[in-house]
Amino acid sequence: MHAAAEQACGLLRVLSNPDRLLLMCQLSQGEHSVGELETLLSIHQPTLSQQLGVLRSNGLVHTRRDGKNIYYSVASTQALAVMQVLYQQFCPQPLKD
Template structure:
């Protein structure tokens, strides 16, 4: 009997694992995780993020910078306000799983 297994592209698996690890490393910081959780609910200004999450400057700016650097969020300026939103569909999918597992609705 011969087994019909799909051929696994090991190089592609390594690349995907590296991408997944990079995303998980960024999300592994409590402040960044809180920011991504808040932003998964929709766009928010820097002031709104600071008020809702209690993350103060300069920590807030530093962590938002990391999220921008890793291309998980984008910014939009409206006058003096800067608004953030999630652009990474992979990060949004991970946030949905984390929400289901760790944020019960009871």
């Protein structure tokens, strides 16, 4: 149980950065290139590269190269599950009539 708690704390520590949280939120919707992420999230290249590197080194994202473009996608099923809960709790849905 202690090992699981440490693993959960590690995941939450990585997600506690607003830029990384935004990146994971966007990537939970599907694969995106670095350029697309920069445009969609308005995170400038140096910060974007740094935060994507943190996500990659912690095993939360995969990369795929296609020519000059690098594409990112979510690699961690645990991170994806946490992102789904965060989305439900913090991203209000429009009321239905």
